Amino acid sequence: MAKQETNINRAIRAREVRVVDDEGEQLGILSLEEALAAATARGLDLVEVSPNAVPPVCRIMDYGKYKYQASKRAAEAKKKTAKVETKEVKMRPKTEEHDFQFKVKNARRFLDDGNKVKVTVMFRGREVTHPEFGRALMDRIADEVKDIAAVEMTPRMAGRFMTMVLAPNKKQ
Template sequence: MAGITSTVGFNAVFAGITKTLSSHSLIYRRFQALWQKDSEVDDALDISAIRSATVRLIDGQQNMLGLVSKDEAVRMAEDAELDLVILSPDADPPVVKMMDYSKYRYEQQKRKKDQQKKTTRMDLKELKMGYNIDQHDYSVRLRAAQKFLQEGDKVKVIVSMKGRENEFRNIAIELLRRFQTEIGELATEESKNFRDRNLFIIMVPNKEMIRKPQEPISRKKKKQAESEVSAAEITAEPLQIESGV
């Protein structure tokens, strides 16, 4: 009987420990994740790796405080509630800086993502029109071209000449030149072909122009433009598909 009581008591204690550990498992996982994350960047925070007794210290406001002892630098960072980060471990003496390292890492990662967005593959958007296109449809394509260019894509404007329409080649060429003129500084010419039956001009976005803030488009105007573009049957093909042109 005593053996049964002991076993029951042990099981109760074990269950209590298990429950306690389970309730703290989330905290443990978070701590573990933070530890793993910090372990990836601990080289910059490992002040013990500095062999020199003195360091060149920069404070949180970018002020150079000059030479101080390593221990003094650690104390000053703790007092300011900042991390002490090694900037130049091989300098003599090493250069360290007081900063919020988590914030610094976040901003670095954000800049990296922004850079990756800027280097995204450029697409080639096609806009087709006839040599005798009316003003409304012409305006639809012009607005679409401006939109594509502002989004960082190339634009290929095509005028197809079928059969006897080839007699009006000069009108088609003037139409393409007018289109390019009205696009203006938003794009630069990459290539053109006015010899074949499919006349075209390819324009590349002018990076300096598209960096400038554009006037915000109202929701109503944006929806209207999208409807017009859809109705005009504007096609968009990836650049790699058009590479053989």
């Protein structure tokens, strides 16, 4: 342990760095001034890639090009991620059968597209005193789409609204 500490102190005092050139070949341990001179001779930058190593490791590279390629890789990775939206279907506790089927059809379409569906039951006036009607409606919806979706968030009341979130099943 003491040997390593002396190497660290020596590297810091001598300001030595291990240098890797732009083709990936080791140039060895050079003083900081020599490493900077080697980088400027090639018209490139000296970039510290491993500051905690003994001695620190620096690479000769075109830093602007490196940053550009890194941003391109990040953009490409972001492009490939799946974007899941949350669509909403709103109902009332006294929604009639045809309207209910229409809302279920829309929810199925959203789920087939790979989106999550937030089902909201809105209570007005004294309807809020009977949340069991809204719960029954939510259970019917969950039962209608159980072949293509799973309940992600169970029905819960928030003021005059009861909400539930359905997520599409994973495709095989």
